[in-house]
Amino acid sequence: MDKKNIDWSGLGFGYIKTDKRYVSNYTKGAWDEGALIEDDMITMSECACVLQYAQTIFEGLKAYTTEKGDIVVFRPDLNAERLANSARRMEMPVFPEDRFLEAVDQVVRANAAYVPPYGTGATLYIRPYMFGINQVIGVKPADDFQFRVFSTPVGPYFKGGAKPIVIKVSDLDRAAPHGTGFIKAGLNYAMSLHAIVTAHKEGFDENMYLDAGTRTKVEETGGANFLFVTKDNKVVTPKSDSILPSITRRSLMTVAKDYLGLEVEEREVYFDEVKDFAECGLCGTAAVISPVGKINDHGKEICFPSGMEKMGPITQKLYDTLTGIQMGRIEAPEGWIRKIL
Numbered sequence: 001m002d003k004k005n006i007d008w009s010g011l012g013f014g015y016i017k018t019d020k021r022y023v024s025n026y027t028k029g030a031w032d033e034g035a036l037i038e039d040d041m042i043t044m045s046e047c048a049c050v051l052q053y054a055q056t057i058f059e060g061l062k063a064y065t066t067e068k069g070d071i072v073v074f075r076p077d078l079n080a081e082r083l084a085n086s087a088r089r090m091e092m093p094v095f096p097e098d099r100f101l102e103a104v105d106q107v108v109r110a111n112a113a114y115v116p117p118y119g120t121g122a123t124l125y126i127r128p129y130m131f132g133i134n135q136v137i138g139v140k141p142a143d144d145f146q147f148r149v150f151s152t153p154v155g156p157y158f159k160g161g162a163k164p165i166v167i168k169v170s171d172l173d174r175a176a177p178h179g180t181g182f183i184k185a186g187l188n189y190a191m192s193l194h195a196i197v198t199a200h201k202e203g204f205d206e207n208m209y210l211d212a213g214t215r216t217k218v219e220e221t222g223g224a225n226f227l228f229v230t231k232d233n234k235v236v237t238p239k240s241d242s243i244l245p246s247i248t249r250r251s252l253m254t255v256a257k258d259y260l261g262l263e264v265e266e267r268e269v270y271f272d273e274v275k276d277f278a279e280c281g282l283c284g285t286a287a288v289i290s291p292v293g294k295i296n297d298h299g300k301e302i303c304f305p306s307g308m309e310k311m312g313p314i315t316q317k318l319y320d321t322l323t324g325i326q327m328g329r330i331e332a333p334e335g336w337i338r339k340i341l
């Protein structure tokens, strides 16, 4: 298959329209059979529920070319399951998980010419999402919904190596106790926009959010979960009902335990103990792990021993092992890699 003429390694993280996207509509209480279409525009009522009351959820995953030349996606069953959980919390119909996988396959196959070649560091980002589309003015869930999957090629997250970032402790909250922090809803991102723009203005790369109830425990950033490494090489990740269950973080915990033989702990992490960790990283699909070099707490700096030049040694091992599994250089646990082409 001929690839598109794109400078893969020079790509950023922006939207580029690809050839086909998948659409399925939910009306009269049932999903239609769904189809690939060419039209990238959506027409809806000015009073659509998504526009008025933000009834919308999404997922994010990547297709990429392995060392052998296969086009694969990583643990898409977990994205299907998470979207179903998001739908339940948002009073939306579940898009059947097997159909979710089939839709992702169809979109990747139809846009295979946009899947970056092995070794470029670029990937085809896949965005499944669902929203309430009919007119709603009195507050209630929509009756009709649209499920869509589009894809866009994105560049390597780290150009010229992963440099540690600097983050700040935010005074704003991302998610309320008993709220929607554990689902992938657009509303959680709307909440975080002011905080991230503020952080960037102040020269920080990201925000660390604390638990909104007590402001003593570490939650996550706007779009990535935390991993910490203790001085005796234990891998620790915060446990909370208002954290989004990152697939990357869950996979890294398995890698730490089963591939690297490290002790792992998912538990409440108090902000007070963060200064005692040896390494810190942010996990998500986009970067796998972004190393954190420093945390700024209202002017007081926590500097991790791993420094500002490179990832800490355990973070690096985790990163190399998981990306090795994804790229087919290291044998994957059963069911982690779905081959599409």
Ligand SMILES: *Cc1c(COP(=O)(O)O)cnc(C)c1O
Pocket (backbone or CB within 6 Å): 060, 184, 220, 221, 222, 223, 224, 225, 244, 245, 246, 247, 248, 249, 283, 284, 285, 286
């Ligand atoms: C999507 C997301 C993550 C990362 O999850 P992955 O499944 O690893 O991509 C982390 N935090 C939030 C708030 C997210 O929306």
